[in-house]
Amino acid sequence: MFSNLFREQSDERATMVLNPVISKLSGKLVVLASASPRRLEILRNAGLRFEVVPSWFKETLDKGLYTAPHEYAVETAKQKALEVARRMPIKHLKTPDIVIGADTIVSVDGMILEKPVDKHDAYRMLSSLSGKEHSVFTGVAIVLCHEKENEEVDYQLIDFYEETKVKFADLSEDMLWEYINSGEPMDKAGGYGIQALGGMLVEYVHGDFLNVVGFPLNHFCKQLDLIYNRCTSSSDQESASARLSKSSPHPTSVLTQLPHNLTDQSSQSPSSSAKHNSSASLRPNSPPASQTHHTHGSPSFSPVHKAKKEDGDSEVSESSRMLVNSFSKDRGAEIIGSDNTALPLIPSRGQVIELNVAREDSEPKREDLQRIMELMDGFKASKALFTASKLCVFDLLHRSPGLDSAQMAQEIKASVKGTECLLEACVSLGLLKSKDRKCQKPVYENTDLAVRFLRSDASYSLHGYIQHCNNTVWPLFSHLESAVLEGSHQHEKAFGKKTNDLFQDTYYNNQEIKLRFMRAMHSIAKVTGKDVATAFDLSTFKTACDLGGCTGAMAYEFTEAHPGLTVTVFDLPAVVEMIEHFRPQHKDNRVSFVAGDFFQDELPKADLYILARILHDWSDEKVHSLLSKIAQTCTPGCGLLLSEIFLDEDRKGPCRGLLQALSMSVGKQRSAAEYTLLLKSHGFITAHVRHTDNLLDAMLCIRV
Ligand SMILES: Cc1cn([C@H]2C[C@H](O)[C@@H](COP(=O)(O)OP(=O)(O)OP(=O)(O)O)O2)c(=O)[nH]c1=O
Numbered sequence: 144m145f146s147n148l149f150r151e152q153s154d155e156r157a158t159m160v161l162n163p164v165i166s167k168l169s170g171k172l173v174v175l176a177s178a179s180p181r182r183l184e185i186l187r188n189a190g191l192r193f194e195v196v197p198s199w200f201k202e203t204l205d206k207g208l209y210t211a212p213h214e215y216a217v218e219t220a221k222q223k224a225l226e227v228a229r230r231m232p233i234k235h236l237k238t239p240d241i242v243i244g245a246d247t248i249v250s251v252d253g254m255i256l257e258k259p260v261d262k263h264d265a266y267r268m269l270s271s272l273s274g275k276e277h278s279v280f281t282g283v284a285i286v287l288c289h290e291k292e293n294e295e296v297d298y299q300l301i302d303f304y305e306e307t308k309v310k311f312a313d314l315s316e317d318m319l320w321e322y323i324n325s326g327e328p329m330d331k332a333g334g335y336g337i338q339a340l341g342g343m344l345v346e347y348v349h350g351d352f353l354n355v356v357g358f359p360l361n362h363f364c365k366q367l368d369l370i371y372n373r374c375t376s377s378s379d380q381e382s383a384s385a386r387l388s389k390s391s392p393h394p395t396s397v398l399t400q401l402p403h404n405l406t407d408q409s410s411q412s413p414s415s416s417a418k419h420n421s422s423a424s425l426r427p428n429s430p431p432a433s434q435t436h437h438t439h440g441s442p443s444f445s446p447v448h449k450a451k452k453e454d455g456d457s458e459v460s461e462s463s464r465m466l467v468n469s470f471s472k473d474r475g476a477e478i479i480g481s482d483n484t485a486l487p488l489i490p491s492r493g494q495v496i497e498l499n500v501a502r503e504d505s506e507p508k509r510e511d512l513q514r515i516m517e518l519m520d521g522f523k524a525s526k527a528l529f530t531a532s533k534l535c536v537f538d539l540l541h542r543s544p545g546l547d548s549a550q551m552a553q554e555i556k557a558s559v560k561g562t563e564c565l566l567e568a569c570v571s572l573g574l575l576k577s578k579d580r581k582c583q584k585p586v587y588e589n590t591d592l593a594v595r596f597l598r599s600d601a602s603y604s605l606h607g608y609i610q611h612c613n614n615t616v617w618p619l620f621s622h623l624e625s626a627v628l629e630g631s632h633q634h635e636k637a638f639g640k641k642t643n644d645l646f647q648d649t650y651y652n653n654q655e656i657k658l659r660f661m662r663a664m665h666s667i668a669k670v671t672g673k674d675v676a677t678a679f680d681l682s683t684f685k686t687a688c689d690l691g692g693c694t695g696a697m698a699y700e701f702t703e704a705h706p707g708l709t710v711t712v713f714d715l716p717a718v719v720e721m722i723e724h725f726r727p728q729h730k731d732n733r734v735s736f737v738a739g740d741f742f743q744d745e746l747p748k749a750d751l752y753i754l755a756r757i758l759h760d761w762s763d764e765k766v767h768s769l770l771s772k773i774a775q776t777c778t779p780g781c782g783l784l785l786s787e788i789f790l791d792e793d794r795k796g797p798c799r800g801l802l803q804a805l806s807m808s809v810g811k812q813r814s815a816a817e818y819t820l821l822l823k824s825h826g827f828i829t830a831h832v833r834h835t836d837n838l839l840d841a842m843l844c845i846r847v
Contacts (some may be wrong), residue, residue, distance in 0.1 A: 164364055167371035168192075171240035176227035178832050180819065181338070181357040182245055189360055194792050195816050196231060197832050198223035198244060202257060212250040213304040216282030219246035221302055224284040228298060235791060238296060242286040247357045249333030251277035256333045258830075261683035262780065265323045268334035269344075273314040279307045279333070279355045283363060287370070303366060305359035307350030309337065314344060326779035329845045330830040527568045528597075529613035532606055536569070537589055537597040545578070545586040603670050607662025614659060619806050626807040633807070657717060658724065664693040665725055667756070671839045672700030675755060675786045678833040678841040681705050684782055688713055688749035690741050690773075691757045694725035695734050701753070702733040709733040711747045715740055741769060746776045755786040756839065758818075762809040770825040777846040783827050789815040789840040799838070815842060 168191065175186060178197035186193060200222045209215040224244025232238040249256040251271055259265035282304045289297040314322075327341060328334035335341035337348070337355045353360045531537065534555040540546060546554065552562035566587050569575040574593050577585040589597070599606040619626070622633035634642045650660040675697065681687075685707060689698045692712035701710050712719075716738035737747050742765065746752075752773050758766050773783060788800035792814050804812045813821070819829040819842070827844035834840045 164367040164371055168241070168367070172237065174227060174231065174239040174242045176224045176242050176244040178815070178819075178829060179245070179357050180823065180828065183816075185353055185356065185358045185360055186243075189364075193243075194239075196227050196235070196242075196792060197815065198226050199230070199834065200226040202246065206255050212248060212255050212278070213280045213282060213306065215255060216246045216248045216280045217284070217302050217304050218282070220244045220282035220284040221300060224286045225298070225300070228286045228288055232296065235793065235795070237793075238288050238290050240288060242284075242288065243363075244284040244286070245281055245358055247279065247281045247332045247355075249277055249279050251275060251333075258330055258332055259328055259334045260680060262323050265328040265334040266319060269314060269319050269322065269328065272311045272333060272335070272344075273319075274311060276308055276310040277333070279309055280304050281354050281357060281359050283359065283366075285363075285366060285370070301366060301370065303362060305351055305354040305362045307348060307352070307354045309348050309355060310346040311344050312346050318344075324779055326781070326845050326847045329780065330828055524568075524572055525612070526617070527565060527572065528574065529609055529617065531565055531569050531574065532597060532609045533613060534565075535599070536565070537574075537593045537606075538599050540575070540587055540589045541594065541598050544588045547584045547586045549584065551587065605666045605670065607659070607664075608666035610659055611663030614656075616806065623805060626805065631807055632809065658721065661694055661718065661721060661725070664756075665696045667838065668693065668696035668700075671786075671835075671837050672697045673704070674835040674837040675784075675839055675841050676700040676704040678835060679784070679831055679843045681708060681751065681782070681784075681843075684708060684751040686711070686749045687751040687753055687784075688747045689753040689755065690714075690746070690769075692753065692755070693718055694722055695736065696725070697753070697755050698734045699727055699731055702731050708751075709735070710753075711749065712736045713739055713741060713747055741772070746772065748776065749781075751782040751784060752777070753784045753786070755784075758785070758810065758821075759787055759803075759812055760808055760810045763811075766810070766821070767825075770822065770827075774825040774827065774846060779846055781846045783822065783844045783846065784841060785818060785822070785844065786839045786841045787818070788812060788838070789818070789832070789834065789842075792816055815840070818842060819844075 173191065173193040175182060175193050175195050176198040177183070177195070183195060200219075202219050204215060204218055204222070206215055209218070221244065223246065224242045227244070228239060228242040231242075249268070249272070252275075254271070256268045256271070259268055282302065284300060284302040287299040287301070289299065291297060322328065322335075322340060322344065325340055327336050327339055331341075335344060337345055337352070348355065351359050351361055354362075534557065536551065536555065539551065539554050543554075548563040548566055549559050551566060552559040555562065557565075563584075566575060566577070570577045570587070573590055574597065576588045576590050578588070579585050595601055596603055596605045597609070598604055618637035619633055622636045625636060626633045634640070650656055681701075682705065684705075687698075687701060687708055687710045689695075689701070689710055689712045691714055692698050692710075693714055695710075695712045698710040698712045702708055710733065712722075712734065714736070719736045719738040722736055739745070754769075754773075757769075761769070777783070788797065788803065790800050790812050791797065794801070794814065800812045815829075815832045819832075822829060822842075822844045827846055829842055829844045832840070832842045
């Protein structure tokens with residue numbers, strides 16, 4: 144219905160305005176900085192080709208700073224688009240040509256209504272709309288990115304808004320609650336969706352219907368027409384902006400450069416990004432956001448350090464160059480030159496390694512060679528870590544720091560020569576420290592890294608996961624060539640037996656292997672759990688069920704983070720019978736365990752289902768069967784929190800996810816948009832996506 148409606152409304156305009164615009168955009172990298180499935184559908188139906196990179200900007204600007212509601216929507220749209228425009232060159236290694244951001248709000252009686260946080264909030268919003276006319280504003284920001292010779296990026300910002308008036312019928316209490324309980328209000332501004340059940344509440348609409356649904360397509364096309372059809376060269380950009388200002392009722396344009404110091408912006412984790420507004424971050428001494436509208440000019444910032452985009456056709460004439468842009472929540476952007484760079488072997492999300500190798504036949508540069516050698520030696524480093532961990536080197540040095548190689552050899556019952564080589568290798572990898580002694584062999588101690596992650600009894604120990612990598616992942620990867628040739632996993636070759644169900648046949652039919660696997664899952668849940676548990680406001684949910692929650696490590700993080708939540712961990716009987724091995728010291732009564740098979744048995748009732756690191760393991764058929772079972776168990780408004788590594792939409796990273804896919808399990812790695820579509824097919828809409836900057840990302844979906 145929605146798509147048909149769109150066609151009826153815009154076919155004529157499409158031929159007049161949209162098609163010439165679309166041809167102008169072909170070959171350009173257009174990015175939609177929005178997770179809204181409605182915006183995606185509107186633009187896709189219009190024939191636009193684009194990538195989706197949801198913005199990490201949190202919608203928490205101070206509404207008190209804005210004199211009119213549309214100013215707030217426009218500013219939020221700008222921040223969403225700019226965050227993506229800044230992040231992409233660094234984290235995705237490509238500079239988009241255009242980034243589109245949007246923000247939809249409802250305004251009634253001088254209040255701004257965004258998405259409700261819970262059912263009561265939805266009730267508050269909908270009852271304030273009952274029997275009245277209100278305005279829906281969508282602010283849109285179009286960021287044009289221009290890369291310059293000297294690696295600076297110019298951003299030209301064009302923004303505008305559209306207002307549509309909507310009148311609601313008088314809503315009875317019963318109607319209100321029936322609608323709220325349908326779950327539809329939760330991810331929509333003002334708490335309703337005019338395109339679906341919410342349409343029944345509406346008496347009339349004055350203005351652009353699609354604007355209410357989240358994107359004013361017609362106004363957008365007119366803006367594109369102005370930019371691309373009436374302004375031919377990039378040198379005309381300033382005048383184009385000026386023209387836009389005159390001809391359009393609400394556009395603004397800011398031409399600016401990305402600041403040199405990226406520490407508080409491009410590298411922001413979602414949580415930190417909310418602290419900034421564009422004016423502050425783009426123009427350090429500028430007035431508040433609302434006053435920077437209609438500002439032109441180019442503030443003088445130093446050039447940005449970023450991976451330079453190559454022109455696909457041109458030969459790379461520059462000499463070899465290596466940049467490692469490393470980001471973390473704490474450190475922000477870090478630009479490390481080749482001289483002082485310890486290359487990360489496997490770039491994580493947010494780490495960018497670029498080698499611009501000069502002409503093919505020119506003399507190899509040291510850094511390029513080094514990178515290849517690092518990759519070739521990677522397996523030796525992994526195996527050295529696995530072996531030291533298996534032989535309990537880190538535990539022994541924790542108990543008795545300062546052992547020399549002969550003493551260590553005696554402790555681990557190994558050869559002195561072999562032990563010496565292993566200890567020295569661990570020093571070179573930064574896992575151990577050695578202290579020289581006069582005329583004697585050096586003694587060894589754990590580094591901080593080993594103390595924190597490699598001791599088997601450390602709070603955030605990865606010991607269990609390392610053992611799993613050594614015993615299970617390593618043998619599988621030693622058959623990688625066959626896995627690639629055959630396109631299937633290599634369990635039979637690696638472990639000498641056929642597996643129908645990896646968990647039942649391999650991991651859980653032997654006590655020792657089972658415990659090892661549980662320790663591995665426990666390790667991962669311990670180090671990632673907090674970030675997943677705190678990714679979203681879950682205060683509307685009272686009961687959760689962690690499907691395949693294993694030792695409960697993730698569940699305990701959820702109860703810790705959400706005082707009103709109780710969590711049932713649902714896992715196979717073989718797992719639940721072992722959980723005493725993993726109970727935390729301070730038992731939390733809000734975590735309980737139920738034994739069962741989520742493919743076969745009835746699921747415990749809950750408001751929120753957690754699927755952390757589950758779906759990627761299973762075939763499409765099993766994934767669909769599990770999701771449809773959850774969907775049947777859920778009432779509208781129930782939540783599903785999915786946590787996996789989300790692949791980038793262009794499938795160029797993160798490296799961990801792509802390497803994991805090589806194990807060729809029957810499952811697959813997916814991007815956030817792919818998970819969104821998958822869940823949508825089972826009646827769940829994605830309300831929020833969070834890239835955590837940790838090993839697992841998360842998305843919160845609501846059953847409609
Ligand atoms: C009023 C109304 C809003 N909406 C939706 C459009 C938007 O998706 C949403 C408003 O929230 P927004 O914050 O504008 O957008 P979003 O959170 O969905 O996505 P992102 O921030 O990543 O861009 O409400 C409808 O679908 N129907 C309606 O009738």
